[in-house]
Amino acid sequence: MNFMKVNNFRPALICIVLACARAGLAGASADGRFITANGLAIKPFATQGQLSNPASIDVDDRGRVWVAEALNYRKNVRATGDRILILEDTNGDGRADHSKVFYQHPDINGVHGVCVLGNKAIVSAPDRILILTDTNGDDRADKKQLLFKGKVMKGPLGQHDHAVHAVMFGPDGRLYFNFGNYNAGLWHADGSPVKDVFGIPVDNRRRPYQEGMVIRCELDGSRVEVLGHNFRNNWEVTVDSFGTMWQSDNDNGSSSCRVNFVMEYGNYGYRDEKTGADYHTRRTNLEATMQRRMWHQNDPGVVPDLLITGAGAPTGILVYEGTLLPKPFRGQLIHAEPGRNVVWAFPVQSSGAGYKARIVDVARSQVDRNYRPCDVSVAPDGSLIIADWFDPVDCCHRTLNDAGRIFRVAPPNHSYTVRAYNYKTAEGAAAALRSPNLSARYRAWTTLLGMQDRATAALKALATHENPRFRARTLWALAAQKNGAPGAIEQAMADGSADIRGLALRLARRHQLPVEPIAQKLARDASASVRRECAVSLHRLTSAEAVAIWVTLAEQHDGNDRWYLEALGIGERGKESACLAAWLKQTGAQWKTRAGRDIVWRSRAPEAAALLAELLLDPKVAGAEHPRLLRALDFHPAKVREAAVLAVLNGDAKPHPATYLEAFRRATPAMLKAHPAIQQQAETVLLASKGTVTFVDLVARFNRRDLSSHLIEMAIAHPGQVPGIRALHQIYAFKESARIVAALKEPRNTLPLIKSLGSIGNPQSVALLRTVATDNAQPAPVRLQAIASLSQSVVGANTLVQLVQQKKMPNEFHEPALRSLTLSPNPNTRMFADEQLRLLAPGAKRWPLDKLLAAKPDASRGKAAFQKAACITCHKVNGEGLDFGPDLSAIGTKLDAKQLFNAIQQPSQTITLGYEGVSLKLKDDTELVGFLANQNQESLTLRIPGNLRRVVPLANIQTRRALKFSLMPAGLDAALTPRELVDLVGWLQTLRPGKK
Known part of the structure; x- marks a missing residue:
């Protein structure tokens, strides 16, 4: 059915429209399904039946929409392979009426991106980038070239979309693209590993790059640069006319999706820079909120996030540089968010050396759950083209619907018309260089580059245009002419726009000209963003001039601008010690100011470690700053870090006890052996940490078997909690299990210890639990807890199955045992328990799906069902529960009732990426x-x-x-009545961002 013919305008929707109008949005679309920003209308360009599962789109300079169809993503339903379609409006009515297949082959199955450059299409499949060329103009690919190869790790469900993503042509004549954290790196077509311009392998082995990356290269794939790394699933990078990069990044279900300004050569913090640890791992100076913790935002060396967008599945992004859309959207980021059924704009403003942004809706649907906008592109007339995955499930994880849609957003009554440019003349090509459409700008660029001197006059006329984006594009083109870079750089340096003055440095680097003379002239620019570019341009330059410029820039840090500080860190690379020494010489005794402490905190010069120790011992430095300073030590080499720790522990001025303890955590056994006085002092601090995980860590680190009795006390005092469980683990590591056996003989200790033993899972602990579960002398509550604890480990669950099968327990314990086994990590034991529970209650059948969907839920009772089914032991909802499985605080925006029932009953059908x-x-x-x-x-x-x-x-x-199955137990509904299951799903559907 064509959804555009369905009238779904209801009175309830009127309230939504009125509310959105007050927020700056206009009314609904003609059929009432969409709400657009003021001054815009959304209309169909192509509908179901014309295309399938559009993962990526591009619009060529003729206004044709190129669609990368990912029909075979994780399904392989089309043996001939996924395809690249060309959709065309031939009669000017704004709707596609003609289509062609440009390319179809299994080698692009699960295709992620398409970029149209003249007679070429650059296609990104999960593990490769292909250049497809139409050599005879018939809109069919005749030639295929493998540009890069990736190695994508496969999950239990097959293909990963955390892989190689779409390519974009930049204003500098180079290619930009990114890949997510399940791609291991890049290889050339001949199989040789790709190395960047610094000779570093482009792989995820922390040498230093890891996880998702942003890449830049020449059109032929040469001169590869890693412009940013340590992202999770950065779906698409976009570059504006100034050469500034922007992208979004997907979280792992923790409501922490983000938007990044990609400062070149930065680390973006998905994992620990040194260890690769994820955000769950305990670390000093841990961030207060999940949104910051997810991305290690408190760590030195991590570039700040521009914006946290919360829950979702961020995909396509662009910078809108046209004039057709209303003024608030011009020059701003526009972004597809299928997880929230919306296309957003992010109006960006300069803020110090960085930026700040907010969220504005462009086109949203609050009633059409199939609306999953997954990519955006700009047509030659400035219209915004939206690819709609059109599925009740988020784009690219699982699909239920093979259809797709394309929409066009423009002012009401705007006709879809395409201007024809005359690329044969310099004036015509220069006019095309002003187009909002990237394909037109590519053709203009290549034409003007080919003309060389014949294009100079037309370009110079455009180089003084009032629009700074036009000036920027022109300066890139002028610099690309023979001997044109110096003049373009001089013009850029004198420009009134900070963006273009910063561009002067990018031009010099693009054409491999000396950066130092330009940076020296701009090092005291009034704009922090220009000085930021000065700092970044010094990356890996080792000249004395570069060091002197860096010091000039560092002197201007005000202690309040993290963007600026990270730019200094990037610029310091390759000359860390020289920069720190020169800065200290220049600063003198004033280095301990707030700004100076920042410089020391961020510096990776080995000499900075001693300065950190000095700050920790300085009574004038507030104790609240100590965790930050201690964390900075973790990024220094072991030798200088240990010397700094020794200085803190052995100093005359003793720091706060908490600081001393954190320093002690970084000490080594050899250090204590060499300094008995420290060991004596540390004993008091160590015992003061009893009852904490830190105590367990230190006992293990220094092999303090003599403190095992304290570990037993912890296990009793913290039953089933992390400190108690960690304490028992260490008892077993010390081979002191006899202490546990002895403690269990004391009745008051039995229940607490049994609660913690369930998480140990080794044969000794399972044997203890089995003994208690089958001991008729034990009270029933103790035996039931032993049964529940057995189910918590693989070995224990297998043992419990045997006890049930062999009838080693009284009948009244069988049903509790089976219900415990439904939560086992072992799928075989869960299946056994499910089958046995059915036999216990003949006639108590599950409701079929259609009956579940037809039943009216009582959402107010759903939370109780959530707790009854023990969902809270793995999932968080609005801060409550455990952070083990995905956060469900916004699950209502991602899955409808049908998908929620399926996810509960058959969780292995959809495994969230990162939770394999x-x-x-x-x-x-x-x-x-x-x-x-x-x-x-x-x-x-x-x-x-x-x-x-x-x-x-x-x-x-x-x-x-x-594992090929989900760790979420299948058949959790066995712990609920059908009515409770309906209420649970009804409640889950109410969970949306901002709602508690």
Whole structure:
């Protein structure tokens, strides 16, 4: 059915429209399904039946919409492969009436991006970038070239979209693209690894790059640069006319999706820079909010986020540089957010050396749940073209609907007309260079570049245009002419726009001209953003001039601008010690000011570690700043870090006890052995931390087996909680399990210890629990807790199944045992429990899906069902619960009732990326199941149910395998009545951003 013919305008929607009008939005679309910004209308360009699953679009200079169809993503339903379509409006009515298949082949299955450049289309599939060329003008690809190859890790459901994404042509004549954190790196067509211009391999092995990256290269794939790294799933990067890069990044279900200004060569903080640890890992100076913690925003060396957009599935993005849309959208970011059924604009303003932004709706639907805008592009007339994944499920994770739609957003009554440019003349090409359409600008660029001197007059006329974006494009083109760069740079330096003065430095770097003379002239520019570009341009330059310029820039840091500080850190790279020494010489005794402490905190010069220690011992430095300073030590080499720690521990002026304890955590056994006085002092601090995870860490670090009795006390005092469980783990690591057996003999200790033993999962702990569960002398509550604890580990659940099968427990314990097993991490035991529970209650059948959907939920009772089914032991909702599985605070925007019922009953059909399970069997026969948090050369960290973290030495692992099933137990509805399940789903549907 054509949705545009369905009249769905209801009285309730009138209230929505009125509310949106007050927020600066206009009324609904003709059929009442869409709400657009004031002065805009949304109309269909192509509808269902004309295309399928559009993952990416581009619009060529003739106004034709090129569509990358990802029909085969995780499904492989079209044997001939995914395809690139060309949709065309041939009669000028604003709707596509003609289509062609430009390319179709299985080698682009799960296609992520299409970029149209003249007679070429650059197509990004998950693990490759292809250049497809139409050599004879028939709109069919005749030639195929592999530009880059990736290596994408496969999840349990197959393809990953955290892979290679769309390519964009930049104003400097280069290609820009990105890839997500499931792509291992880049390789050339011949299989050789790609190295960047500094000789560094472009891979995710922390050398130094890791996770998602932003890439720039020449049109032929040469001179590769990594412009930013440590993103999660940065879906698309966009570049404005000044050469400034912007993109969004997807979180892992923690309501922390973000938008980034990509400061070149920056680290963006998805994982710990040094260890690769994820945001769950405990660290000093931990961020107060999840949105900052997710991206390590308190760590030195992490570029700040521009904007947190919350829950969602951010995808396509662009900078709108046309004039057709109303003024508030001109020069601003426009972004597709399928998870929230909206296209947003992010009006950006300069703020110091960085920016600030807010969110404005462009086109939203609050009634059409199939509206999943996943990409945006600008047509030659300035219209905004939107690709709609058109599915009740978020784009690119799972699809239920193979259709797709394309929309056009423009002022009401605007006809879709395309201006024809005369690319044969310099004036015509210069006019095309002003187009809001990237394909037109590409053709203009290549034409003007080919004309060289014959284009100079037309370009110089445009270079003084009142629009700074036009001036910027022209200066890029002038600089690309033979011997044209110096003149373009001089003009840019004298421009009244800070964006263009900053462009002078980008022009010099683009054409490999000396940067120092330009940076020296601009180093005291009134604009912090220009000085930021000066700092970034010094990256890896080692001349004395570069050091002197860096000092000039550092002197101007005011202590309040993190963007500026991170730019200084980027500019320091390659000359860290020289920069710090020159700055200290210049600053003298004033280096301890707020701004000076910032410089020391961010510096990676080894000499900075001693200065951090000096600050920690300075009584004039507030204790509240100590965690920040201590965290900075973690980014220095071990030798200087340990010397700084020793200085803090051994100093005459003793710091605050909390600071001393944190410093002690960084001490080594060898350090204590060499300095007995420190060991004596530390004993008091160590004992003062009893009852905390820090105490357990220190006991383990310094092999304090003599403190095992305190660990037993912790396990009793914190039953089933992280400190208690960690304490028991350490007891077993010390091979002191006899202490647990002895403690269990004391009745008051039995229940607390049993609660914690369930999370241990080794054969010894399981044997203890089995003994208690089958001991008729034990009280019923103790035996029931032992049964519940057995179900929490793989080995324990297998043991519990045996007890049920062999009828080793009284009948009244069988049903509680089976219900506990429905929450087991082992899918086989969950299946066994589900089957047995059905037998216990013949006739108590589950409702079929159609009956569940037809029932009216009582959402007010849904939260109780959520707690009854133990969902809260793995999921957070509005800050309540455990952060083990995905945060469900906004699940109501992502899945409808049907998908929620399926997700509860068959969770393995859809596994959220980043939540793929891993199973480990250790050499002591312990079996662990959980999520991989991080791994280094010595160990890995597994997040296990209960949101616990288990560090496992690699040498202790017998086998390791990726799980093809979800760790969320299937058939959780067995713990609920059908009515409770309906209420649960009704309540989950109410969970949306901003609603508590």
